[in-house]
Amino acid sequence: MFIGHFAVGMAAKRVAPRASLPVLLAAPQVLDILFPILVAAGVEKVAIVPGLTAVSPLDLQDIGWSHSLVTSIAWSILFALGYLAITRQRREAVVLGACVASHWVLDWVTHLPDMPLYPGGPRVGLGLWTSLPGCLAVELGMFAIGVWLYAGATRARDRVGSIGWWALVVTLLGMYLGAVFGPPPPDARALVIFAFGAWILLAWGWWVSRHREHG
Numbered sequence: 001m002f003i004g005h006f007a008v009g010m011a012a013k014r015v016a017p018r019a020s021l022p023v024l025l026a027a028p029q030v031l032d033i034l035f036p037i038l039v040a041a042g043v044e045k046v047a048i049v050p051g052l053t054a055v056s057p058l059d060l061q062d063i064g065w066s067h068s069l070v071t072s073i074a075w076s077i078l079f080a081l082g083y084l085a086i087t088r089q090r091r092e093a094v095v096l097g098a099c100v101a102s103h104w105v106l107d108w109v110t111h112l113p114d115m116p117l118y119p120g121g122p123r124v125g126l127g128l129w130t131s132l133p134g135c136l137a138v139e140l141g142m143f144a145i146g147v148w149l150y151a152g153a154t155r156a157r158d159r160v161g162s163i164g165w166w167a168l169v170v171t172l173l174g175m176y177l178g179a180v181f182g183p184p185p186p187d188a189r190a191l192v193i194f195a196f197g198a199w200i201l202l203a204w205g206w207w208v209s210r211h212r213e214h215g
Ligand SMILES: [Zn+2]
Pocket: 001, 031, 032, 067, 103, 107
């Protein structure tokens, strides 16, 4: 799953009003932030197999540390405790921890059976990626709701807060449609480079959040 994860973070603004947009966008993506780092380090393994599923060409051979159920729960607890230690915001820490854990559940629905229960353990996945219409309906539906909830929970302070926000929404949508309908990345290396490039989205979210206020 791709923009469905961002949707979870945007929607969470309603229940975690003090959490800023970059943190809300990062929490549900922690597993996908760790994944390219672990691939680059040689710990995890992915190959590009065009046509593997209707939606994704990713043959996720080993994602045991970033994406297993057990380690996902550990990342979720670590993220929540780290956030709590820095901000002292209990409610937001709990919500953000749940956002991190939501990634596993959504990827379990989406992926082929490549989601391990623990590193090296049995792998599960319901395979929504095998249905293009199913995937589009779920991800675009979730994204629309997430955008609507975040936009309703915040108010633009100036034009950056309004234009910057909607430009971010359109960019995320474009990246998703490009990933689904565009050519697959040529190899795992290109995928990793692209994934690191996505860090710019968090900087963008930070910039937008400084120009929007709660309420
Ligand atoms: Zn993932």
